[in-house]
Amino acid sequence: MTDLRRRVKRRTVSPFDYQRRRIVVYLLPGDVIAMREEGRRKLFQAEISKVFRQIVKWNAEAERSKKRRRRSK
Numbered sequence: 819m820t821d822l823r824r825r826v827k828r829r830t831v832s833p834f835d836y837q838r839r840r841i842v843v844y845l846l847p848g849d850v851i852a853m854r855e856e857g858r859r860k861l862f863q864a865e866i867s868k869v870f871r872q873i874v875k876w877n878a879e880a881e882r883s884k885k886r887r888r889r890s891k
Contacts, residue, residue, distance in 0.1 A: 826845040
């Protein structure tokens with residue numbers, strides 16, 4: 819595995835939301851992920867560890883919800 823020492827920039831394949839703009843994603847040194855809408859300058863960023871933690875929470879909640887639905891049937 820390669821350490822993140824340089825900026826990596828990628829664009830999504832499909833557009834996002836009603837404005838039909840694609841998302842540009844950056845992986846930045848210092849373990850930071852950043853995103854912006856294509857054609858816009860405003861950059862939103864967060865630590866990768868915080869994003870990972872949030873994704874884990876969402877997945878755990880989805881699993882709990884699925885189990886609840888199965889039990890209630």
